[in-house]
Amino acid sequence: MKQFFYLLVLLLSINITAQETLPSAEIKTLDGTSTSLQELGKNNDIIVISLWATWCVPCKNELDAINDVYTDWQDETGVKVYAVSVDDSRTVSRVKPLVNGKAWDFEILLDTNNDLKRELGAATVPLTLIIKNGKIVYRHSGYTPGAEDELFEEIKKHS
Amino acid sequence: MKKITIFIVLILPFLSFAQETDTDTENNTVFSQFLNNLSGNLETNAQWYTNDSKLGEFEDPIAEFDLRDEQVRVNSYLRLDYNFLKNFSVGLQAESYEPLPLINYYPEYNDTQIATYYANFRNKTLDVTAGYFYEQFGSGVLLRAFEERQLGLNTVLRGGRIKYTPTDYLDVTALYGQQRVAFDVSESDIFGFDANFDISKVIEIKGVNRLNLGLSYVGKKEDFTPPVDEFDPSYEFDTTDFPEMINSYSARLDVDFGNVYFKTEYALKGEDVSFIPPALPGTGVIEGKYFDGNALIFTAGYSKKGLGISSTFRRLENMVSTAERNAKDISSLEFQFNMQNLNYLPTLTKQQDYSLANIYIYNVQPGLFLQNFGGQAGEIGNIVDVFYNFKKGSTLGGKYGTKFTANFAYWALLDAEFDQAESTYSAEFLKFGKRLNRDFNFEVRKKLSKNWSSIFTYINSIVDKGVALGGNLGTDGDIKSQVAIVDVTHKLDSGKSIRMEAQHLWTKQDRKNWVGGTIEYVANRRLAFYVSDIYDYGNDNEFSTETKAHYYNVGGSYTKGATRIALNYGRQRGGLLCVGGVCRIVPENTGLTLNLSTSF
Numbered sequence: 001m002k003q004f005f006y007l008l009v010l011l012l013s014i015n016i017t018a019q020e021t022l023p024s025a026e027i028k029t030l031d032g033t034s035t036s037l038q039e040l041g042k043n044n045d046i047i048v049i050s051l052w053a054t055w056c057v058p059c060k061n062e063l064d065a066i067n068d069v070y071t072d073w074q075d076e077t078g079v080k081v082y083a084v085s086v087d088d089s090r091t092v093s094r095v096k097p098l099v100n101g102k103a104w105d106f107e108i109l110l111d112t113n114n115d116l117k118r119e120l121g122a123a124t125v126p127l128t129l130i131i132k133n134g135k136i137v138y139r140h141s142g143y144t145p146g147a148e149d150e151l152f153e154e155i156k157k158h159s
Numbered sequence: 160m161k162k163i164t165i166f167i168v169l170i171l172p173f174l175s176f177a178q179e180t181d182t183d184t185e186n187n188t189v190f191s192q193f194l195n196n197l198s199g200n201l202e203t204n205a206q207w208y209t210n211d212s213k214l215g216e217f218e219d220p221i222a223e224f225d226l227r228d229e230q231v232r233v234n235s236y237l238r239l240d241y242n243f244l245k246n247f248s249v250g251l252q253a254e255s256y257e258p259l260p261l262i263n264y265y266p267e268y269n270d271t272q273i274a275t276y277y278a279n280f281r282n283k284t285l286d287v288t289a290g291y292f293y294e295q296f297g298s299g300v301l302l303r304a305f306e307e308r309q310l311g312l313n314t315v316l317r318g319g320r321i322k323y324t325p326t327d328y329l330d331v332t333a334l335y336g337q338q339r340v341a342f343d344v345s346e347s348d349i350f351g352f353d354a355n356f357d358i359s360k361v362i363e364i365k366g367v368n369r370l371n372l373g374l375s376y377v378g379k380k381e382d383f384t385p386p387v388d389e390f391d392p393s394y395e396f397d398t399t400d401f402p403e404m405i406n407s408y409s410a411r412l413d414v415d416f417g418n419v420y421f422k423t424e425y426a427l428k429g430e431d432v433s434f435i436p437p438a439l440p441g442t443g444v445i446e447g448k449y450f451d452g453n454a455l456i457f458t459a460g461y462s463k464k465g466l467g468i469s470s471t472f473r474r475l476e477n478m479v480s481t482a483e484r485n486a487k488d489i490s491s492l493e494f495q496f497n498m499q500n501l502n503y504l505p506t507l508t509k510q511q512d513y514s515l516a517n518i519y520i521y522n523v524q525p526g527l528f529l530q531n532f533g534g535q536a537g538e539i540g541n542i543v544d545v546f547y548n549f550k551k552g553s554t555l556g557g558k559y560g561t562k563f564t565a566n567f568a569y570w571a572l573l574d575a576e577f578d579q580a581e582s583t584y585s586a587e588f589l590k591f592g593k594r595l596n597r598d599f600n601f602e603v604r605k606k607l608s609k610n611w612s613s614i615f616t617y618i619n620s621i622v623d624k625g626v627a628l629g630g631n632l633g634t635d636g637d638i639k640s641q642v643a644i645v646d647v648t649h650k651l652d653s654g655k656s657i658r659m660e661a662q663h664l665w666t667k668q669d670r671k672n673w674v675g676g677t678i679e680y681v682a683n684r685r686l687a688f689y690v691s692d693i694y695d696y697g698n699d700n701e702f703s704t705e706t707k708a709h710y711y712n713v714g715g716s717y718t719k720g721a722t723r724i725a726l727n728y729g730r731q732r733g734g735l736l737c738v739g740g741v742c743r744i745v746p747e748n749t750g751l752t753l754n755l756s757t758s759f
Contacts, residue, residue: 021242024248031368031369055510088299088503089303093422093471097462101462101465101467101562103548113295118306123756139721145681
């Protein structure tokens with residue numbers, strides 16, 4: 001216990017800044033191509049990453065809500081939303097039919113063994129990130145009704 | 160309590176630092192450069208177990224602990240990653256379970272140590288790791304090294320791994336390691352090889368979007384010391400052909416025709432020992448007879464905009480695979496805590512979100528138990544999911560559209576015949592034995608107006624008593640239940656909202672009818688409170704050890720940037736706790752819980 005506290009105190013004593021480098025964990029597209037947040041960050045100006053799962057009610061609420069206004073968001077800011085499913089092999093086969101069943105327009109990515117989730121330290125989902133020029137500029141975990149409006153305010157701030 | 164106070168005090172300064180996005184004033188020193196390349200996260204789950212007027216005094220369910228009645232316990236995880244020279248990274252994870260792990264955790268988690276560490280080099284074609292690494296081959300039917308903190312599972316491998324991707328249509332992985340077991344590693348060596356060919360990138364086949372072939376090999380080597388027969392110490396165990404080395408193979412094929420897709424995987428697990436229950440005479444393992452296992456998984460799906468259907472058939476025969484063979488023994492602590500699993504065989508039923516829907520649930524039965532019960536060899540069954548979106552403006556869609564989900568699952572024991580005197584068995588290939596689970600789930604999500612939305616759920620399930628409550632399978636009858644849930648959210652002004660949930664469970668078995676409810680108030684996107692209760696009001700079992708009880712909970716959470724703090728007080732229902740397809744029986748308890756997570 002003691003060593004752990006020392007480690008914590010050490011961490012606190014150095015003024016920690018927000019995570020700059022993007023996680024390098026390998027994630028896959030629905031057709032099996034490998035990519036990573038580093039690559040997505042490189043190829044896009046401003047993107048939103050949402051970690052979600054088929055069994056997570058607030059995650060689906062968040063993505064449903066964003067999907068309703070996604071066209072407006074894109075018209076105004078050109079933002080692109082990537083929904084990264086952390087479903088493991090128990091539920092990963094539900095991802096594609098669910099996404100189509102819900103008629104979502106996002107790019108869907110898979111983090112089946114949770115490498116990205118671990119690297120981001122996402123204890124819970126949903127976790128929403130805004131990435132601008134290869135850096136995480138905004139991070140929020142959890143979803144509450146209406147939070148998509150505040151997310152859009154943040155997107156506009158950075159676009 | 161003192162410890163929790165200290166902890167909170169220590170943690171508070173974190174909040175102010177955690178999300179300092181303002182880096183304009185940053186001076187470009189070596190030190191700040193170092194910090195820029197450093198990232199990490201911290202998770203702490205603390206619990207203060209209190210005595211309960213209904214459940215009695217708090218007592219740790221595991222008798223082995225010296226300090227078993229320690230009522231304040233803290234599990235913490237700190238992960239650090241450091242990137243340098245473009246292609247390199249190093250990292251570690253420190254873990255602390257003090258003074259003891261939370262109840263429900265494997266008792267060897269009882270220290271503070273650096274639990275895992277790694278060094279990694281990665282470029283476009285090569286990815287080399289030394290130290291601890293996570294991995295999954297295919298669907299994980301032969302190998303999955305993963306972490307599930309809520310259950311205290313961490314099957315990360317310590318050794319080395321090379322991933323090589325010479326072209327865009329081929330990748331190969333080779334690895335060697337020992338599996339992590341609490342703060343130690345297994346006494347076995349694991350070898351793995353995996354290759355994926357993306358055939359559709361080499362030859363173009365009309366109408367085929369994707370054609371992917373995967374091949375895996377997993378080997379396990381563990382020395383064997385012949386056991387001594389307690390009643391006949393002069394007896395010598397015949398070690399001829401004893402499988403110290405187990406070789407397993409799997410092949411998989413994914414085909415995607417656009418709207419229609421298929422996924423299939425077949426695995427063959429090498430011969431391994433089978434255990435005899437401790438109550439029976441002998442040396443604990445069946446001598447001279449060793450059994451191989453196999454798995455077949457087949458998924459077919461159809462989807463287009465607004466409609467998705469997926470069906471998965473799976474047959475598992477003798478597929479329990481552990482890093483050390485003793486963890487296969489159902490009387491071992493490792494088996495009871497799902498420790499040392501080398502592969503991942505999730506329960507394929509719908510993962511339930513609501514509390515009453517999680518009482519009578521199925522748990523996967525992949526193992527061979529020749530001498531236990533009447534014998535069992537594995538499971539067979541199917542799960543089907545349907546997703547449909549009624550369009551805006553249609554009769555059922557209304558103004559905002561209606562989202563409909565249906566799910567059906569059926570699981571049974573393999574139909575098999577056992578000769579317990581000879582220690583042999585034979586299982587039918589595609590025949591269903593005793594039914595263990597059958598359930599229907601329906602869910603309708605409907606936005607009612609600009610500020611009102613709702614979710615309606617109905618579940619009709621039959622699950623074997625032995626699975627749901629523990630005991631013999633297929634002999635004690637079923638638990639038939641129905642659950643109805645209404646979940647309504649009302650959006651108020653300026654980020655405020657209120658959510659109400661009403662649940663009811665009908666059953667004539669076990670603890671009879673239940674009722675439950677939740678009210679959640681979101682003050683703003685950072686701050687939320689909730690109160691919930693479930694109550695087995697129908698419980699009139701005269702001889703039941705579990706009397707009627709309210710399982711009440713009240714709590715709140717605060718989220719700012721990358722930091723989240725949640726505080727909860729309440730009584731937890733015991734029973735089967737399932738996280739990500741792994742289930743474990745947990746005891747009831749009452750107490751105060753603090754969860755904290757942050758990243759930087």
